Amino acid sequence: MPINKQQVRTALTHVMHPEMEKDLVTLDMIEDLIVQDSFITFTIDLPEKNSQLESHLKEKCEEAIRTYVDEGAVLDVTTAVNISKFRDREDGRGEEQAFPGQGHRKKKKRQKDEGEEELLSGVKNVIAVASGKGGVGKSTVAVNLACGLARTGAKVGLLDTDIYGPSIPTMMDTHERPNITTQKKLIPLKKYGIRFLSMGLLVDPDQAMIWRGPMVTSAVKQFMEEVEWGELDYLVLDLPPGTGDIQLTLVQTVPLTGAVIVSTPQTVALDDARKGVAMFKKVNVPVLGLVENMAYFIPEDRPGKKYHIFGKHGARDLAERIGANFLGEIPLEQAVRESGDAGKPIVLEEGLESRSAQAFVELSNNVIQQLAIRNQSKDPTEKIDIKIRP
Ligand SMILES: Nc1ncnc2c1ncn2[C@@H]1O[C@H](COP(=O)(O)OP(=O)(O)O)[C@@H](O)[C@H]1O
Ligand SMILES: [Mg+2]
Incomplete structure (x- = not known):
């Protein structure tokens, strides 16, 4: 039995x-x-x-x-x-407001008809980490944001939807295939107190290369429905880079609470970041803010020097110009790259000695704050049901 x-x-x-x-x-x-x-x-x-x-x-x-x-x-x-x-x-507050920003999705769930199961219904906040351009540190930010949120005691999930270039398995140093429950649901992997999954663990990226947009979207949607995430305070999604059809469909398929846009300070990245912001606006997903990655470099042996290798304050200025929040700047540090390659996110570093680890903690706190503001002031994002073309 x-x-x-x-x-x-x-x-x-x-x-x-x-x-x-x-x-x-x-x-x-x-x-x-x-x-x-x-x-x-x-x-x-x-x-x-x-x-x-x-x-x-x-x-x-x-x-x-x-x-x-x-x-x-x-x-x-x-x-x-x-x-x-x-x-x-x-303090007798029952289930009320354990983490800032929760509640809205719950309320919405109650309004739904009995029996109609909402996608990701146990998840209170779904945060998309996006960038216009690849290689700007989106996955690095997604992983460290997830771990930074988990440091507060929250329940956090991380989903790598970057089917063409999945890097979360490496950044979390786990390449196991996930187990499946008797109800045929995928069980997320667990590490550093967070639950995570990567499409890269299930789909061969070389194979996915030849998929058309709708196939990617339906794979991601299926992925969302068939994972036993359980109750989560935050689910962080690492989106594929770009603002094409795939991204547009994706952000409309998933009930996103908000988006975090990552950019380096250089013009080519900023142009694409602006397109990212526009894409989320178009589909009524609130942009929680912009992150400037690789914002500056301070050599270890010359701590008095600060170099702005990719330009100065590019994302900060862009945020101001377009009326978006600025969530913080992450320095360019060798340890960030090394910890990513070693599969141990730098924000978990004991004592948070590096500037980058501190910056990631600050970023996580700012995201929590922006989510709280967003959930106070706006209704949950309405998901648009897209018909997947055959
Ligand atoms: N702040 C940083 N300092 C040093 N290296 C970084 C930083 N952010 C990202 N990297 C490195 O740059 C490379 C690309 O980052 P990644 O997060 O994979 O980008 P994306 O997901 O946008 O393609 C990785 O090797 C990563 O370790
Ligand atoms: Mg990536």
Whole structure:
């Protein structure tokens, strides 16, 4: 008999929280439970970091599953700090506003007819990271933004939709094929506390090269529908570069909360960034702001010098000219490139010593702020149903 979720939940009611004197299920500490054959994975949510408690609970959960469900189960139990979930409970605010900007999508979901499942309905904010031009650091920004958001304790997903040039597997140092649930849904991979998937793990980029736009769009849409993202505060999408048909269709297919546009300060990149902004405006997706990547270079051995290799303040000035927000500037640093190649995003660096790591934290905070403003002032983005041409 295959294992089912209920059996696992029941087993976990035998695991008591040592201080709260209630079991983990009653305390609503079990999240993202996925069961496939004898493979069981879930997360234990905790209100704060406590390594001793984490390993105690993990051990007890594994013990309970082996005792009450299946001795030979393959387990993947992780712990996550979810400050907001427990904070809200303490001050009696219930499910309200755990993270800025949530709520709107939930409200919309309730207005929908029963039974009509909305695309990405468990996701509170969907953020597209886009650029007009390739090679400006879009994937680098997407990965570090996702990890920066996760640092706040939020639940974050990252989806690489750049089917022609997927780089997230390398930047996250994971090339496994994702598992599939019994309902045939893809289980996102997990690393650094974020859930992620890349089309590059499923589609051969050489093969995708010859796909026409509609094929890419329908693949991405299918990807969205068939992934078990669970509940997420933020889903970051790394879009393919450019503002052509594919991008236009993509941004209309997915219910985007907002877009972040990445550009280097040089004119050729800025021209394309402007087209990116125009594209999002055209389809009524709010632009959260512009990021200037490779904004300046400070040599390690000459910290007093600052070089503007690709031009000075290009994206900042463009933002001002077109009335968009400026979300921050990321310096050109060797460590950014190295950490990308090594699959360890620089924003996770301990102590955040580098300027770039600090810049990414600032960027994430600015994005959170802009999302909050956007969700206060505007209705959710309406998705336009596009008929995919045969
Ligand atoms: N701020 C930066 N400093 C140094 N290298 C960077 C920076 N941003 C991006 N890079 C490097 O530039 C290359 C292209 O970046 P990537 O994020 O893949 O761009 P895109 O997704 O726009 O094509 C990568 O090798 C990346 O490590
Ligand atoms: Mg890329």
